[in-house]
Amino acid sequence: MASIALSRVGKSFGPVSVLHEVDLDIRDGEFIVLVGPSGCGKSTLLRMIAGLEDITTGTLTIDGERVNERRPRDRDIAMVFQSYALYPHMTVADNMSYSLRLRRRPKDVIAQAVSAASAKLGLDPYLARRPKALSGGQRQRVAMGRAIVRKPKAFLFDEPLSNLDARLREQMRAEIKRMHADLGATSVYVTHDQIEAMTLASRIVAMNAGSVQQIGAPLDLYDRPANLFVAGFIGSPGMNFLEGRVEQRGETSTVVLSKGFRLPLPVRIPAADGEAVTLGIRPEHVSVVPEQDGIAATVELVEPTGLGVILHLLVHGEPFKLFSTDRALIQSQTQLTIGLPKERLHIFDKAGNRLPIA
Template sequence: MASVSFRKIEKSFGKVKIIRGISFDISDGEFVVLVGPSGCGKSTLLRMLAGLEEISCGEIAIDDKIINDLDSKDRDIAMVFQSYALYPHMTVRDNMAFSLKLRKADAELTEQRVSNAARILNLDPLLDRFPRELSGGQRQRVAMGRAIVRDPKVFLFDEPLSNLDAKLRVSMRAEIKALHQRLKTTTVYVTHDQIEAMTLADRIVVMHDGIIEQIGTPLELFDRPGNLFVAQFIGSPSMNVLKGTLRQADGRAWVESQGHAWQVHTLAQGRDGQAVVYGVRPGDLTLSSTGQGIPAKVIVVEPTGAETELLLEVGDTRVVVVMHGRTSVQPDDIVHLEVAHGKAHVFDEASGRRLE
């Protein structure tokens, strides 16, 4: 296991700057997920750590040792790609053992590590099969096993579940999580899927346009997003946002938006009359049983079984409500919304920064 440090990392392709001075540390044994939209630089950062891309500026260290000039094979890392990249003419056993054979490792040690990885990933019955005889999930487990047998200091995952169907992604997420809990190996995982990030990570690094927007645990980012970008990126369905005006008087605060007053706790920051964006998560909106609250017109009702998702219209803005259980409301009904106590978020409209 090992710690990893990124120190003022920059990366440019010609005149196009992809990474803009990123710095953060990953602790020994930590599972860190790099998440962000396509083109934000997360895969490029991972590839620089792997030695597959040159670093334009800055330093990357593993256990405080600068690795900028080390070849990939000398960095003691193992990478699992989006494509399985298995050798089609080799059996599962040979695919998993290949890197150790290249190192001319002892045959007994190789067999021991392959057997151990196969047992961890439930691949024992598949060791003599070829990749063409495996399902997508099985092939991805073989790719993970090939990384495990190297016994690296750091695991790198580059969107490893993107080629799998929805049900298989869920089960593979659980397998990767269980694998990390068992091996305790430092892991850096790249994805654009914020559900993967929320369920897998010890900490999440949210990236956008080559910079870090926020770093924190999944629940920290969900409960206290530092800016509007993070607020809307983390969480599914995404946070409802409404532009409005902050009002403060007599120790109270609220936001005027769409002709209604949206409740807020007293803000230490912000000023009366400031242009703001009001945010509330779909699960923090409830339908009033007393007819009090903000009126909204029902547009779509989407039952999913355990929950019901409502698309509503407030003024000229649409909001989403996620209800536990089922509801009798129908399209075109008028309902009244209440915001759960202490669950509102307020952001400065100009900067996007969270107001505390």
């Protein structure tokens, strides 16, 4: 397998810059997930690693060798696409072995490689079938098998599960995770689905508007988001935000929300007295408390999920969500009082950057 390094990599289409000085070191055997909304540049970055898009500025190295000008087929990288890209007239076995046959590998080597990949992916019963006789999940496994038999330096996945239904996506996430554990392969995976990112990644690269916002382990981004974008994008349901201002007194700080509600913090945060801040808290960390201990909220909508219930609230006129596994809340009254545990709060400055509070 291989390490991949991007140093100040940028991409422009004419006068339009779509990627801005991306720095990223991918370790040998790591599973990196590029995540972000549509148009953030994640697929363009993946295609630049593959050699399908030219690099405008910066340097891309694979195992320490600069590959900016190297053709895709000379980078020893296998790519799995969203659309499967299988040959409809070929059997599963022929699709999987095609790249090896093009390289004129010995027949016994090809048969052994196909057999090993097929066994890993549960494709043995389908080797004689053509793609039209397969389900979407089976076709995606064939596309992965075609990549595996090449034994490339790295695997690139471009939103490979986007065309599958929810249950198949869940199954294929498990397949991809098992494959990575078995092969120890360096992998770069693109998705806009933050659940895929959280469940698959060794590290997540959160992107927005062509720039990297944060790089870290999935729970690092969940527990300590670097800014408002990451806080709002990672997590489902998304993080709640309320506007307030800082009141500094001695060695402690207080966030004062609208209507005068005060949240004392255990430390003094690095903000000026009176400075505007944004308070964030995840819906699963919001609690229902006695009236005298919290903030009044109006219930607008109740969504049972099976696992629990999502309450859509209005807090100081702003949309707010609470997630709980307490099914009694399905019959919730129209008014309730919510608590915001201090140890679960996130504070962001007026530029949107996270302030340390613990």
